[in-house]
Amino acid sequence: MLLEVRASRDSRIVATLEGILYGVNWLHSWVGGAVLEAAASQNSTSFKEVASDFMTEADPGHPGGFLEPSGGFKGLIHNGPCVAAVLAFVIAQTLKLFTYWYSERRWDFTRLIGSGGMPSSHTGCVVGLTTAIGVIRGTGSEAFAVGLVFSIVVMYDASGVRLHAGRQASVLNMIITELPPDHPVSDTRPLRDSLGHTPLQVAVGAMLGMVVGYIVGVSWL
Structure with a gap:
């Protein structure tokens, strides 16, 4: 029973992640289509090649596609x-x-x-x-x-380096608090000493x- 519950939960998580990834892929494709249309309207060959490459990367059948296990955001999940x-x-x-x-x-x-x-x-x-x-x-x-x-x-x-930089910041904060109110740096924001x-x-x-x-x-x- 416990294994069934875990399997059901894992399947829901995977389905949610895949839904997000499909949404990202759709957005990527939509932007690529808009760029491609702009390239066609300007009759720019180099611009059109860039737009075509952008669209290809959003294609699930492409090795670098966003929905392939080895590419895009989904690749990070499998990494x-x-x-x-x-x-x-x-x-x-x-x-x-x-x-x-x-x-x-x-x-x-x-x-x-x-x-x-x-x-x-x-x-x-x-x-x-x-x-x-x-x-x-x-x-x-x-x-x-x-x-x-x-x-x-x-x-x-x-x-x-970071440890000593934090200690220096602590010392500087102590010095600033002892400065007179009319000193040019007396109202300086305290430095971060937890580095x-x-x-x-x-x-x-x-x-x-x-x-x-x-x-x-x-x-x-």
Whole structure:
């Protein structure tokens, strides 16, 4: 019974997504038709070729069509590493809401979209992407090498440059509050000081990304 309920729910989700994609494809085709008509009215050969290519991409029978599993928006849904990256980012941002409440004992829903905090959503995103690539395409692939280097750069930036930039912003905010009221910069809007992450926050984000990337990668095999 539970399997039937899940199958029914999954089929509804797939039907909804396909309906959205068909709507996008129809809009794409409609715009392409309008461009094609404009090209015909101006009797422009080069413009007409561009419009024809635009229409071809909206054709479901074309390899790059928006309704093909390998192309357009639907291709993103079938792209395991992309799904892993987005899912890890969303989970990390959601966890920030609860970790902030645990440390401050108050809710701050701006944590859902804000930077900084526990865990690092940027780290989770890139590590989830890299892990899924490693599971699906293997750690010997060029894509995994690119993702690995990209992940290292992002983690270094989060715990280094961005962290110190946030601390500098905190110091500058303290200095501004002590300035006399007639000072030219006394009414300056406070700088954002929640930018980077501590090494622990980066490590937790990396572990989250690896777990999500592995689960999604295995599911997409």
